[in-house]
Amino acid sequence: MGNKSKAGDSNNPFTNRTPPPSDSETAEQMTKRIKQEEAAQQVSKEIDEILYERKKYLEKKRKAVQILLLGQSESGKSSILKNFHLAFAPKAFQKEREVWRTVIQLNLISSIKRVLDILKEEWEPEELEIPTTPDLDTPLLRNLRRMRLGLSPLIFLENTLTHSLAPELAGSGDVCVRAGTPWKSLLNLRRPSTASSESRRKTSSSDPSSVLVASRDNIVALWEDQAVQEVLKRRELRLEFTSGFFLHDARRIASEDYVPTDADIVRARVRTMGAEEHQLTIEKGEQGLDSGSDIYVTDVGGSRSARQSWIPFFESVNAILFIAPLAFNETLEEDPRVNRLEDSFSLWREICSSKLLMHAQLILFLNKKDVLSATLEAGVTVKKYVPSYNMPNDVLHVTKYFREKFHAYLRKLSPKPRPFMCYETSALDTSATAAVLVGVREIIIRQQLEDAQML
Ligand SMILES: Nc1nc2c(ncn2[C@@H]2O[C@H](COP(=O)(O)OP(=O)(O)OP(=O)(O)O)[C@@H](O)[C@H]2O)c(=O)[nH]1
Numbered sequence: 001m002g003n004k005s006k007a008g009d010s011n012n013p014f015t016n017r018t019p020p021p022s023d024s025e026t027a028e029q030m031t032k033r034i035k036q037e038e039a040a041q042q043v044s045k046e047i048d049e050i051l052y053e054r055k056k057y058l059e060k061k062r063k064a065v066q067i068l069l070l071g072q073s074e075s076g077k078s079s080i081l082k083n084f085h086l087a088f089a090p091k092a093f094q095k096e097r098e099v100w101r102t103v104i105q106l107n108l109i110s111s112i113k114r115v116l117d118i119l120k121e122e123w124e125p126e127e128l129e130i131p132t133t134p135d136l137d138t139p140l141l142r143n144l145r146r147m148r149l150g151l152s153p154l155i156f157l158e159n160t161l162t163h164s165l166a167p168e169l170a171g172s173g174d175v176c177v178r179a180g181t182p183w184k185s186l187l188n189l190r191r192p193s194t195a196s197s198e199s200r201r202k203t204s205s206s207d208p209s210s211v212l213v214a215s216r217d218n219i220v221a222l223w224e225d226q227a228v229q230e231v232l233k234r235r236e237l238r239l240e241f242t243s244g245f246f247l248h249d250a251r252r253i254a255s256e257d258y259v260p261t262d263a264d265i266v267r268a269r270v271r272t273m274g275a276e277e278h279q280l281t282i283e284k285g286e287q288g289l290d291s292g293s294d295i296y297v298t299d300v301g302g303s304r305s306a307r308q309s310w311i312p313f314f315e316s317v318n319a320i321l322f323i324a325p326l327a328f329n330e331t332l333e334e335d336p337r338v339n340r341l342e343d344s345f346s347l348w349r350e351i352c353s354s355k356l357l358m359h360a361q362l363i364l365f366l367n368k369k370d371v372l373s374a375t376l377e378a379g380v381t382v383k384k385y386v387p388s389y390n391m392p393n394d395v396l397h398v399t400k401y402f403r404e405k406f407h408a409y410l411r412k413l414s415p416k417p418r419p420f421m422c423y424e425t426s427a428l429d430t431s432a433t434a435a436v437l438v439g440v441r442e443i444i445i446r447q448q449l450e451d452a453q454m455l
């Protein structure tokens with residue numbers, strides 16, 4: 001601090017704005033001037049503090065592990081993010097349990113809505129909406145109307161809640177949130193018992209719990225109804241494989257004292273729109289790691305229309321976790337003509353060949369290993385979807401085949417040689433995923449150190 005600024009110093013913007021006092025200044029003018037100077041100094045000090053904090057934040061971030069999660073929609077990016085929280089900062093994550101409770105309740109209601117819509121299509125198609133002949137008023141139809149009536153308060157509540165989260169996206173069937181909006185506080189519906197009666201009243205009107213509890217028998221009856229199951233089977237709709245499916249657990253979730261387990265939270269489905277950066281501070285005692293250090297994870301929306309918004313994050317990223325689900329027999333929700341795995345390959349090719357990303361570490365997660373197992377066990381053959389596949393139809397060979405395809409693209413398309421790092425994961429298996437994430441963090445840190453030494 002060698003150069004002390006003088007009044008009128010032409011390099012000092014602050015003093016430039018405050019002209020020196022004139023000789024004829026009155027006492028009143030002087031008091032006013034001093035007050036103005038003090039106020040201006042206060043503003044200047046606050047700006048300095050903000051700049052200092054920002055510099056500190058950028059410096060800390062530069063040294064920290066920074067990860068960008070990429071992959072198609074429903075590949076499991078947000079689920080891997082939850083695994084990061086559970087592995088490195090579980091105590092902070094506990095505080096969000098209430099939020100996930102509401103998401104899970106909304107997921108359950110979405111599935112109920114879906115079943116009711118399917119039944120309406122099946123038993124009450126458009127042209128028969130008002131039965132004109134008595135024989136159309138079958139026991140099935142009467143049952144459906146009774147169930148719909150019984151569950152109508154739930155559907156109303158779901159509409160209200162999803163609307164409050166993202167009005168432009170409500171009605172899409174998913175719980176959608178826009179990154180950067182305070183969606184977590186909107187869903188944190190249970191307030192402490194010390195809350196005012198007014199806020200408790202508000203809570204009960206938007207909290208699905210009591211309506212769910214009151215509808216529990218109706219929900220269970222709907223899901224266990226033999227005629228309902230037959231319709232789903234005939235239409236080959238395996239709802240249990242859809243995102244955010246909780247109907248098997250309706251009895252447990254629609255209870256007064258329901259608290260979500262870690263597994264429930266990872267299974268909960270929220271569609272990400274936009275991009276969201278999460279700062280995690282490693283907690284003491286977690287995985288024997290250096291507590292207090294930070295991990296920054298950016299989660300993005302993966303649907304085709306959202307991919308344009310990834311590009312601004314490419315410039316500063318040092319590690320990308322690319323999530324590809326092992327879903328060889330599924331198509332994209334936004335374009336049912338496109339096979340999911342084909343879409344993952346084409347995205348991976350773009351990421352591998354990008355010059356902007358040539359210095360970033362690429363780590364591939366072949367996710368939804370459990371879904372692959374269940375699909376193969378159900379007798380679905382890979383060859384039907386991938387004609388070039390000529391190996392046994394088991395998890396080991398199928399995984400090896402896809403892994404090698406990803407590896408070959410990386411080798412062929414990377415602007416400069418880079419290692420192939422690939423892990424098979426099931427984001428629902430939180431302890432196995434935690435072990436993978438600890439290893440991934442170490443790899444990134446090691447690479448960062450090597451890069452720093454080369455500079
Ligand atoms: N069975 C199974 N389900 C998974 C796995 N990983 C994720 N899921 C489920 O798949 C659904 C979609 O996962 P998300 O993490 O929301 O997907 P995303 O990639 O963030 O999707 P967008 O936000 O739309 O881009 C969720 O309901 C998850 O619980 C897995 O390994 N196995």
Ligand SMILES: [Mg+2]
Nearest residue numbers: 077078271272
């Ligand atoms: Mg997501």
